[in-house]
Amino acid sequence: MVQFPKDFYWGAATSSYQVEGNNVNADWWPWEKKVGRENSGAACRHYELYQQDFDLIKSLNHNAHRLSIEWSRIEPKEGEFSQEALQHYIDVIAALRSRNIEPMVTLHHFTNPIWLSAKGGWADQGCIKYFLRYCDFVVRALGPQVHFWFTINEPTIYLSHAFLWGMWPPQARSFLKTKAVHDHLIEGHIEAYRLIHKIYKELNIAAPAVSIAQHMQAIVSCAPSLKNRLAVALREQWYNLEILDQLKKRKALDFIGVNYYSRHLVDVHSWWIGNLLMETCQVNNHPLKKNFLGWDIYPEGLHHVLLNLKKYNVPVIIAENGICTIDDHERWEYIRDHLTQVHRAIEQGVNVKGYLYWSLMDNFEWAYGFAPRFGLIDVNYNTHQRTVRDSAKKYAQVCKTGILET
Numbered sequence: 337m338v339q340f341p342k343d344f345y346w347g348a349a350t351s352s353y354q355v356e357g358n359n360v361n362a363d364w365w366p367w368e369k370k371v372g373r374e375n376s377g378a379a380c381r382h383y384e385l386y387q388q389d390f391d392l393i394k395s396l397n398h399n400a401h402r403l404s405i406e407w408s409r410i411e412p413k414e415g416e417f418s419q420e421a422l423q424h425y426i427d428v429i430a431a432l433r434s435r436n437i438e439p440m441v442t443l444h445h446f447t448n449p450i451w452l453s454a455k456g457g458w459a460d461q462g463c464i465k466y467f468l469r470y471c472d473f474v475v476r477a478l479g480p481q482v483h484f485w486f487t488i489n490e491p492t493i494y495l496s497h498a499f500l501w502g503m504w505p506p507q508a509r510s511f512l513k514t515k516a517v518h519d520h521l522i523e524g525h526i527e528a529y530r531l532i533h534k535i536y537k538e539l540n541i542a543a544p545a546v547s548i549a550q551h552m553q554a555i556v557s558c559a560p561s562l563k564n565r566l567a568v569a570l571r572e573q574w575y576n577l578e579i580l581d582q583l584k585k586r587k588a589l590d591f592i593g594v595n596y597y598s599r600h601l602v603d604v605h606s607w608w609i610g611n612l613l614m615e616t617c618q619v620n621n622h623p624l625k626k627n628f629l630g631w632d633i634y635p636e637g638l639h640h641v642l643l644n645l646k647k648y649n650v651p652v653i654i655a656e657n658g659i660c661t662i663d664d665h666e667r668w669e670y671i672r673d674h675l676t677q678v679h680r681a682i683e684q685g686v687n688v689k690g691y692l693y694w695s696l697m698d699n700f701e702w703a704y705g706f707a708p709r710f711g712l713i714d715v716n717y718n719t720h721q722r723t724v725r726d727s728a729k730k731y732a733q734v735c736k737t738g739i740l741e742t
């Protein structure tokens with residue numbers, strides 16, 4: 337049995353496009369149709385059903401909730417800001433506050449307005465200026481009710497999936513664009529960080545806590561070799577820490593949001609930089625249980641990742657951690673085993689302030705559509721009926737007591 341700190345944040349996370357439904361002005365919407373992928377459609381209809389979803393959150397003893405604002409609703413056409421969409425999010429935040437649930441708000445979670453992607457999206461020079469204008473509009477309105485902000489969700493995943501590997505819109509597959517997007521995301525965060533702090537000062541409210549949600553993997557070598565050791569060190573730096581280092585250096589990191597799911601296996605057979613950075617283990621000689629998408633389940637990795645964050649000397653919030661599975665017992669084991677590792681890290685001096693499970697409910701898992709089930713709550717996509725899973729009830733006990741039976 338382990339006990340978590342008294343003031344710990346317990347909850348779950350979602351993102352607008354994945355749960356709201358009918359985000360017709362976002363770049364993913366036409367893209368899904370163009371490439372013939374499963375359409376996000378009505379998703380979970382969370383845009384309409386958020387009050388009932390927040391009642392469920394309350395009944396599950398969550399005291400925090402991470403959600404994102406859909407930029408394409410706020411600014412459906414360039415320079416035209418929707419008061420109605422803004423009011424919706426003001427109401428959403430008020431609905432959380434009235435239930436005593438701490439809102440944690442993401443400003444960019446993978447999707448962009450169509451008009452922005454037509455200009456080249458985050459590869460376009462102007463993107464930072466547009467992002468800041470949108471942030472300004474949202475933060476001034478929500479500011480008084482929100483303390484925790486995530487400017488950008490998983491910069492490394494966004495830039496690699498959308499601009500390097502071309503799996504997501506705009507399917508760029510270009511090193512040059514990837515580099516530009518990387519730089520724009522970092523600058524975009526830093527300037528948004530400054531802007532948010534400035535707005536809070538102007539509004540005369542206590543300073544906010546601003547970060548990104550950083551995707552972090554445990555980088556594990558398949559076999560002992562010098563090349564593998566070098567590759568692990570390089571990838572640890574490039575995949576996990578490089579952006580955090582820059583944000584820390586530029587004084588734009590009040591805390592660190594960590595998204596952790598799995599490990600990445602390294603096995604390198606050439607000294608070429610491409611191999612050192614990308615070659616993975618072909619024979620899985622360390623077989624582990626996997627989630628529905630085939631990702632290794634590796635709770636110790638979270639402990640390792642957290643210890644690496646000690647050097648930044650800022651609080652940490654686990655902004656996402658979760659499993660897609662059709663076996664709900666596996667979900668509970670996943671949560672229990674990862675929380676055990678979080679607790680170990682806390683005992684070893686990592687200042688972890690909260691844990692948000694991904695996701696509150698089953699939702700639209702990007703290029704994989706609706707098949708992967710990540711939710712604490714099951715969603716029937718025909719009726720949009722919600723059913724609380726057993727794992728959610730077990731997690732609710734931990735949220736209530738702060739005690740985990742390991």
Ligand code: BGC
Pocket residue numbers: 351354489490493551595656694701702
């Ligand atoms: C993303 C989520 C996604 C989850 C599971 C994270 O990379 O932030 O949007 O659903 O992983 O793949």
